[in-house]
Amino acid sequence: xxxxxxxxxxxxxxxxxxxxxxxxxxxxxxxxxxxxxxxxxxxxxxxxxxxxxxxxxxxxxxxxxxxxxxxxxxxxxxxxxxxxxxxxxxxxxxxxxxxxxxxxxxxxxxxxxxxxxxxxxxxxxxxxxxxxxxxxxxxxxxxxxxxxxxxxxxxxxxxxxxxxxxxxxxxxxxxxxxxxxxxxxxxxxxxxxxxxxxxxxxxxxxxxxxxxxxxxxxxxxxxxxxxxxxxxxxxxxxxxxxxxxxxxxxxxxxxxxxxxxxxxxxxxxxxxxxxxxxxxxxxxxxxxxxxxxxxxxxxxxxxxxxxxxxxxxxxxxxxxxxxxxxxxxxxxxxxxxxxxxxxxxxxxxxxxxxxxxxxxxxxxxxxxxxxxxxxxxxxxxxxxxxxxxxxxxxxxxxxxxxxxxxxxxxxxx
Amino acid sequence: xxxxxxxxxxxxxxxxxxxxxxxxxxxxxxxxxxxxxxxxxxxxxxxxxxxxxxxxxxxxxxxxxxxxxxxxxxxxxxxxxxxxxxxxxxxxxxxxxxxxxxxxxxxxxxxxxxxxxxxxxxxxxxxxxxxxxxxxxxxxxxxxxxxxxxxxxxxxxxxxxxxxxxxxxxxxxxxxxxxxxxxxxxxxxxxxxxxxxxxxxxxxxxxxxxxxxxxxxxxxxxxxxxxxxxxxxxxxxxxxxxxxxxx
Numbered sequence: 154x155x156x157x158x159x160x161x162x163x164x165x166x167x168x169x170x171x172x173x174x175x176x177x178x179x180x181x182x183x184x185x186x187x188x189x190x191x192x193x194x195x196x197x198x199x200x201x202x203x204x205x206x207x208x209x210x211x212x213x214x215x216x217x218x219x220x221x222x223x224x225x226x227x228x229x230x231x232x233x234x235x236x237x238x239x240x241x242x243x244x245x246x247x248x249x250x251x252x253x254x255x256x257x258x259x260x261x262x263x264x265x266x267x268x269x270x271x272x273x274x275x276x277x278x279x280x281x282x283x284x285x286x287x288x289x290x291x292x293x294x295x296x297x298x299x300x301x302x303x304x305x306x307x308x309x310x311x312x313x314x315x316x317x318x319x320x321x322x323x324x325x326x327x328x329x330x331x332x333x334x335x336x337x338x339x340x341x342x343x344x345x346x347x348x349x350x351x352x353x354x355x356x357x358x359x360x361x362x363x364x365x366x367x368x369x370x371x372x373x374x375x376x377x378x379x380x381x382x383x384x385x386x387x388x389x390x391x392x393x394x395x396x397x398x399x400x401x402x403x404x405x406x407x408x409x410x411x412x413x414x415x416x417x418x419x420x421x422x423x424x425x426x427x428x429x430x431x432x433x434x435x436x437x438x439x440x441x442x443x444x445x446x447x448x449x450x451x452x453x454x455x456x457x458x459x460x461x462x463x464x465x466x467x468x469x470x471x472x473x474x475x476x477x478x479x480x481x482x483x484x485x486x487x488x489x490x491x492x493x494x495x496x497x498x499x500x501x502x503x504x505x506x507x508x509x510x511x512x513x514x515x516x517x518x519x520x521x522x523x524x525x526x527x528x529x530x531x532x533x534x535x536x537x538x539x540x541x542x543x544x545x546x547x548x549x550x551x552x553x554x555x556x557x558x559x560x561x562x563x564x565x566x
Numbered sequence: 567x568x569x570x571x572x573x574x575x576x577x578x579x580x581x582x583x584x585x586x587x588x589x590x591x592x593x594x595x596x597x598x599x600x601x602x603x604x605x606x607x608x609x610x611x612x613x614x615x616x617x618x619x620x621x622x623x624x625x626x627x628x629x630x631x632x633x634x635x636x637x638x639x640x641x642x643x644x645x646x647x648x649x650x651x652x653x654x655x656x657x658x659x660x661x662x663x664x665x666x667x668x669x670x671x672x673x674x675x676x677x678x679x680x681x682x683x684x685x686x687x688x689x690x691x692x693x694x695x696x697x698x699x700x701x702x703x704x705x706x707x708x709x710x711x712x713x714x715x716x717x718x719x720x721x722x723x724x725x726x727x728x729x730x731x732x733x734x735x736x737x738x739x740x741x742x743x744x745x746x747x748x749x750x751x752x753x754x755x756x757x758x759x760x761x762x763x764x765x766x767x768x769x770x771x772x773x774x775x776x777x778x779x780x781x782x783x784x785x786x787x788x789x790x791x792x793x794x795x796x797x798x799x800x801x802x803x804x805x806x807x808x809x810x811x812x813x
Contacts, residue, residue: 176591268804305661308800328663336661342654344578346585351578358574359662401658 258283258440259304259409264313266299273299275464276313281409281442281457286435288455289444290550292558295462297444298339301411304442305336318408332360335407339414341398345387349378349397352386353404360405372400376430392423399430410434411442416450428454452550466557474553481522482546483529485515488539497536501528516546567671571664575672576679583642583680592641593684600630601688605695608708613701624707631692631717632760634685635725639677640749643732646673647802648739657803666797670733671790677729678722685721716775723782724760728753730789737797740805 158175170176259281266274274296281287291297302308304317306327315322318333343352350369357365373379376396386394395415402410412431416424431454434441445451451458452471459468467474483504490513491497498507498517503525506518519525522545533540583589604627611623650656659669696708707713732749739745759778 176595179595302803306799307657307660307803328665331661332663334661336658338654338657338661340654340657342656342658344582344655345653346582347578351581355574355578356658356662358577359571359659359664361568361570361663398658 256283257281258319259287259315259317259442261300261304261315262313264300264303264315265311266296266303266308267311272463274303274310274461277461277465278313279459279465279468281440283408283440284438285456286431286441286443286454288451288458289442289461290446290448290451290458290554291444291461292446295446297446297461298413300461301336301413301442301444305334305411306330332405333408334411335402335405335409336411337398337402337413337415339417341394341401343386343394343397343401346385348383348385349373349389349400350382352397353401356401357404362404368404372403375403375433376400390423392419392426395419395423395427396430399427403434407439409440409442411444413444414446415443416445416447424450448549448551448554458550460554460557462558467553471550471553474550475548481519483517483519483522483526484510484542484544484546485517485529485533486541486543487513487515487533488541489513491515491533491536491538493536497532497538498529501525501532503528513541567665567668571668572672572675575664575669576676579642579646579673579676580679583676589642593638593680596637597634597684597688600634601691604630604692608696608700608704611701611704613703615701615703617703620703620707624704624713627692627708628713628717629757629761631685631689632720632724633757634688635681635721636728636753636756636760637750638684639681639725639728640732640753641746642681643674643677643729644736644739644745644749645742646677646733647736647797648745649736649742651740651802652742660799660803666799667794670794670797674726674729674733674790677732678725681725681729682722685725686718689717689721712772712775715772716778719775719779720760720782723779723786724756726786727756727782727789730786730793734789734793734796737793737802 158172158178159170170179257280261280262278264274264277265272277296277300289297289300299308303310304315304322306322306324309324310322317330320326320330320333322330344355347355350373353369353372354365357369362368369382370379373382376399378393378396378400381389381393386397389397399412399415402412415431416427419427428450431441431443435454443451443455455471457468457470458474460466460474494507494509494515498504498515503519503521504517505520508516510516517525517529526543526545530540530543533543607623608627611620647656650659693708693714697705700708728749731752732745735749735752736745739748
């Protein structure tokens with residue numbers, strides 16, 4: 154179908170050219186108008202001047218804002234449907250560090266941010282050790298992004314203080330602080346008309362990176378995008394754009410890498426790829442501050458997590474938080490109900506109490522599941538029971554999260 | 567200030583312009599209008615025309631040529647901040663060590679170079695064509711030294727003013743369309759001053775041209791500093807102005 158020359162404005166009045174022919178017609182019409190006016194050789198100069206100003210205004214109004222429709226490059230929608238290149242083989246991730254060895258690289262003390270009457274972040278304090286992958290969890294609107302923006306000097310705190318990568322959080326030292334960190338916002342914010350390499354080159358210059366070409370190549374290799382270096386970012390899938398965003402964040406070799414919802418809106422395959430990249434960062438000892446509301450992501454990736462809902466609700470290792478909030482329990486299923494369960498479970502090492510949970514189902518409160526489980530099994534066998542299952546009740550980080558956030562919801566009612 | 571960062575911003579901006587068909591079209595079409603009209607007008611003036619007729623026609627030409635550095639820069643300068651904000655590229659840039667002065671200066675230079683380049687190119691084409699093809703009396707007025715000096719001096723200074731106004735509006739606007747229209751209209755007062763000089767309602771002379779140019783230079787430097795102060799990271803990212811820290 155032939156492309157129209159003019160199109161009615163979605164905002165404002167009138168029509169605007171949308172094709173070269175349209176622009177040509179507009180230009181010829183304007184030129185003819187101006188020429189006609191000036192060729193009149195009117196003795197009075199004022200009408201000529203007024204006419205020129207009027208034409209000038211028309212040109213201004215006709216051209217104003219057309220860029221708003223030109224933000225996406227033409228090939229933006231025609232994204233290549235070829236499969237994304239696989240990630241490079243990562244070295245096997247080291248065992249999850251129970252306690253990262255580095256000293257604190259980020260110390261936050263009483264950080265608060267108010268927007269008018271609304272408090273976005275209220276008196277938040279925590280610290281992050283060097284080399285740690287730290288999860289910052291919370292529902293939408295909890296203040297996660299605001300906290301990251303405060304730590305990245307984009308937003309000034311209303312009160313409180315922080316030391317980020319050894320630099321006090323202070324507007325006067327903003328440049329020095331930003332030199333030591335990298336932030337990948339939820340939207341990677343790439344220049345879609347520029348190629349992948351050009352995007353990285355721009356940021357490498359802003360960071361004052363030396364040996365730029367080599368650093369860009371290594372960053373692209375780290376996310377396996379070396380072959381796409383000369384592709385316009387507008388032609389990349391969302392997952393690949395996220396990878397470019399990560400490569401960009403790695404360019405300056407930051408002391409702390411802030412990742413704000415890095416898997417938001419990604420499909421499961423792209424999400425897994427980002428997870429593998431973060432695992433790769435962990436193995437390289439990069440300190441990662443990860444905000445997310447995806448609990449399985451935090452549980453899989455983070456050494457410690459903090460749960461935020463305007464104020465800090467809790468902080469610790471995922472297993473610590475589970476232990477802190479939930480009693481440990483063993484669940485027992487037998488082929489038939491036990492005749493005398495009191496006698497079977499009483500006085501067993503590590504068992505603090507029990508309750509029936511239906512026919513042939515029992516829940517045992519234990520202080521240490523590893524100590525109690527063998528004793529329970531021996532007692533059941535001695536009692537002649539047919540054991541169908543004997544499992545430790547596992548609470549997920551989601552249970553912890555919901556327990557804490559539900560408290561807030563209840564309190565708000 | 568880091569010259570490399572300023573150059574980096576400038577290079578990135580110019581790469582984006584080159585791949586933006588709207589910018590290319592505007593830069594190609596609008597100057598043509600301002601090239602054709604004065605040539606048609608001045609070529610038609612005979613040697614027998616009176617001095618006032620010639621000066622009036624040259625005044626229109628001069629005005630049209632000085633409109634170029636006022637009209638073209640706002641198209642790109644007004645997009646420079648709000649455009650990045652709308653497409654989500656501003657936040658990653660502001661998390662880098664770039665200072666606001668460096669960022670704004672890089673963007674301003676990127677708008678300045680093509681605008682002034684085009685304006686000078688058009689002026690050279692017009693002036694040479696008149697020298698070759700127009701009546702001698704017309705050529706004498708166009709090549710009058712104060713006239714040439716005014717054109718050479720005012721072109722970059724008017725462009726600078728338009729650029730800083732455009733960037734200032736862009737740093738405060740939340741919509742690209744509004745920013746571009748306001749920035750273009752903000753050039754109108756300059757047009758009035760330019761018209762006075764072009765139509766010789768204010769008698770042109772070398773001292774006057776230099777004096778006005780110096781005034782514009784001071785205004786441009788002040789505009790840079792004012793626009794830099796208007797560039798509020800927090801407001802640009804969150805939409806709310808930063809409040810003084812109480813820590």
